[in-house]
Amino acid sequence: MPGSITDRLAGTRVLDKIRSLAHVNATNKMWKTSTILATVFGLILLRSWRTGMLSKLLQPTIKQREATEPSLFTKHSSFQSLTTASNHIYPKIRIFYHPHMQAAKLPKDLPLLVFIHGLGGNAAQFASLLTSLVNVGLCLAIDLPGCGLSDFKPDNPAAYTTAAFAELVCAAIEEYRDRENNQQVVLVGHSMGCSIAALLASSASPLRTKLKVDYIIGLIALCPRSGPLSAGEARTVSKLKWLPVPIFDLIRMIDRRGGLQSGSIIRMTGEGADDETRKLQSKFNDQSKSAVFLRFAMGMLPSAIDPHIALPGREIWSGIKVPLFLVAGESDGVTSPKEVEVIAGWLTKPAKAIDENAESTVLDQKSTQGVRDGDVATAKDATDSGSAERSTETVPTTAGDLQHVQYLLSSNADQPTANGDAAASNGSTQPKNEQKHTKHAFALKTTIFPAPAAHGLMYATSTVRILSGLIETFLAHHIDERLALGWQLQHMTTSGKWDVKNLKKWQAISRCSEPIAGVFRAMKTMREVDDVHNPHEFVKRYSYKVLPDGVATVVDISHESPVYDPKGLEEGGVEYHKFPTVSKLPPTPDEVDHFIELIDRLRRSPRMQPSDDSQGGEGTARRPTIGVHCHYGFNRTGFFIICYLVERLKYRLQDAVEEFAAKRSPGIKHDHFINELYVRYAVKMQRRGTIIG
Structure with missing residues (x-):
């Protein structure tokens, strides 16, 4: 969402930036030369605008974007033509839909989770969240037109308003919602996506009756904006329609100077973001299209037809009568965390007695640091609110680019601070915690993540x-207890036994290997209801707190939802990561690369560092390991571990295969996995100048 935008759009600022880019010394002596160069350069830009050359240079092709898609999206995405209630036809919209892996064993009306991205974003920004949430519910997300892999059509500007997008999301929901079983929906929005979601969820929305969306039972708003554009912002956005796309491309190119330290990245990630997050933001920046961004920005303006819902304000937010979770980052320089306080203020009032449905969550610096260091961290809830009643009524460069326009093109604009308004007013890393109770009798929860959390906190x-x-x-x-993994596991348990693929076979396999190359342990999946190999028993027997070379982190590479509750591991201090892959097939090179990156990051965390620890005996060297499992812990698990041994630990391929087999006997069982390793690394290592012996 756009930040504060001034109303002065000076054309001379554009020329100044062009001259600066050309490194022309605009002194009196050189004025004629600089003017000629600027004019020539401007003509080149205008020509490139007509041919689309500049945009092609700045933005990746469809094939390049597809190559960097998260594997979860590659497997579960399709394209559809959608027609909305206002008869706008969007010919090619990318839709991500992930059914629950155990859908046949769960209630048919389990709620559908619908994810809505923000201005200039795309659905893949939710990939990290979805890796976990697909295990508890059915998940749906779309790329809005012109974003991600969706076509930038139709050409009608009326199809790019906030209300039009709300109708588009509704059309997608109707395609996938199980109407026969009256399946209900929970909306999860980010930035502008929160405004779209509010128009669908609010009982005060003009769209409510038109779209008949009484199936919405909850809203989770990440970095929301509380109101429409101010008069000054509206004037500036109005002037953007006269800004040629190549000039905007040039502004964005200037904004990206500095690589991972550029303003375009810091504005979204915050000053203290790690390199991995910055690289991810850089990829999102490259994927955003200037023409699409400018069209979306125009759609935020109030019109004579719907002046009140261009971007929803107090009336719409106050009309939300479903459980609502508001989340923001303290360092967000795009959407101030104060926006959460404003929305919460409309729905609450201070009180000495706390209503049982009210809740305010605080994350202190230690909690956030714990996650960054790989430790399990939990939020400090101000109250234990219990369950809420269900309602029956019911990467891109995002707006940071628009915010940067106001800075570059306005003669007296103030550059946004890295930490936003909240940091200045708060004066500490401890967010303000105000006890409130809701006016609308539904659960309201707010969380402000401390710095460096910013606009990209969801990835x-x-x-x-x-x-x-x-x-x-x-x-x-607060919404549906059936969305808890623990509830689902209990529901699917029959006669105290979990029907794994082959229970007797699973029981006969050893639980966990000895350390492999001092880095890994290969495991079989745990079962929540098993007396011997469940998360709590695993922690007692194999955790790094028990063994000097015990497991500090578990990486679950199975594609299915886990048949155990990871909270049992994390409560015992063992971190859990989901890295879904498909069984029976050797992992792709892209999956291997991502696995190696994940393991590299985990190994850098403080918990994985070797140390002397008296708990392990005097003089005992503690070397924590990473547990990896698929279903049985042989083929996919072995493939990934062997790839890491070869690529990072410089093992010869044969030595890596033998090391895995010695510690996880009999090793990889499927010959086509072994053959793929030899074919792949015979080629790969030759290209890298390494000979396989």
Whole structure:
């Protein structure tokens, strides 16, 4: 969402930036030369605008974007033509739909979770959250037109308003919602996506009756905006329609100077973001299209037809009568965390006695640091609110680019601070915690993540795991208890036994291997209801707190939902990561690369560092390991571990295969996995100048 935008759009500022880019010394002596160069350069830009050349240079092709798609999206995406209630036809919209892996064994009316991205974003920004949430519910997300892999059609500007997008999301929901079983929906929005979601969820929305969306039972708003554009912002946005796309491309190119330290990245990730998050933001920046961004910005303006719902304000937000979870980052320089306080203020009032449905969550610096360091961290809830009643009524460069326009093109604009308004007013890393109770008798929860959490908190490595846990807790406690993994596991348990693929075979396999190359342990999946190999028993027997070379982190590479509750591991101090892959097929090179990146990051965390620890005996060297499992812990598990041994630990391929077989006998069982390793690394290592012996 756009930040504060001044109303002065000076054309001379554009020329100044062009001259600066050309490194022309605009002194009196050189004025004629600089003017000629600027004019020539401007003509080149205008020609490139007509041919689309500049945009092609700045933005990746469809094939390039597809190549960087998260594997979860590659497997579960399709394209559809959608027609809305206002008869706008969007010919090619990318839709991500992930059914629950155990859908046949769960209630048919389990709620559908619908994810809505923001201005200039795309659905893949939710990938890190979805990796966890697909295990508890059915998940749906779309790329809005012109974003991600969706076509930038139709050409009608009326199809790009906030209300039009709300109708588009509704059309997608109707395609996938199980109407026969009256399946209900929970909306999860980010930035502008929160405004779209509010128009669908609010009982005060003009769209409510038109679209008949009484199936919405909850809203989770990440970095929401509380109101429409101010008069000054509206004037500036109005002037953007006269800004040629190549000039905007040039402004964005200037904004990206500095690489991972550029303003375009810091504005979204915050000053203290790690390199992994910055690289991810850089990829999102490259995927955003200037023409699409400008069209979306125009759609935020009030019109004569719908002046009140261009961007929803107090009336719409106050009309939300479903459980609502508001989340923001203290360092957000795009949407101030004060926006959460404003929305919460409309729905609440201070009180000495706390209503049982009211809740305010605080994350202190230690909690967030814990996730960054790989420790399990939980939010401090001000109250234990219990369950809420269900309602029956019911990467891109995002707006930071628009915010940057106001800075570059306005003669007296103030540059946004890295920490936003909240940091200045707060004066500490401890967010303000105000006890409130809701006026609308439904659960209201607010969380402000401390710095460096910013606009990209839903994919930042320092916040995504805590955010995922908070969302899962809110879903289960306040919307539908059936969205808790623990409830689902109990529901699917028959006669105290979990029907794994082959229970007797699973029982005969050893639980966990000895350390492999001092880095890994190969495991079989745990079962929540098993007396011997469940998360709590695993922690007691194999945790790094018990063994000098015990497991500090578990990486679950199975594609299915886990047949155990990961909270049992995390309560015992063992971190859990989901890295879904498909069984029976050797992992793709892209999956291997991502696995290696994940393991590299985990190994850098403080918990994985070797140390002397008296708990392990005097003089005992503690070397924590990473547990990896698929279903049985042989083929996919072995493939990934062997790839890491070869690529990072410089093992010869044969030595890596033998090391895995010695510690996880009999090793990889499927010959086609072994053959793929030899084919792949015979080629790969030759290209890298390494000879396989």
